[in-house]
């Protein structure tokens with residue numbers, strides 16, 4: 001059933017950190033390669049499969065979109081820290097795992113989400 005509440009989730013996290021996040025089009029996000037940044041509608045091979053037309057990076061479509069959104073959110077956190085306290089959290093929790101400011105993604109799901117699904 002995918003992640004229908006993902007954008008709401010990001011907005012919630014953004015509000016929690018006191019930052020503004022421009023609305024990210026789910027379609028656009030799902031078409032962007034989280035590895036090289038190449039964006040094309042053909043990257044979305046099917047509803048659940050993402051295959052980059054440029055670097056051939058292949059993974060679960062929802063997983064890829066989550067990484068894109070997380071990276072965007074973390075970029076905002078990194079550049080404009082408006083949250084009070086100064087010690088802003090350095091990682092973002094996602095349904096599929098966590099992503100820290102170094103861009104390291106730690107999946108909480110099985111490794112099958114990364115490359116085992118075909």
Ligand SMILES: [Zn+2]
Nearest residue numbers: 033036052055
């Ligand atoms: Zn790519």
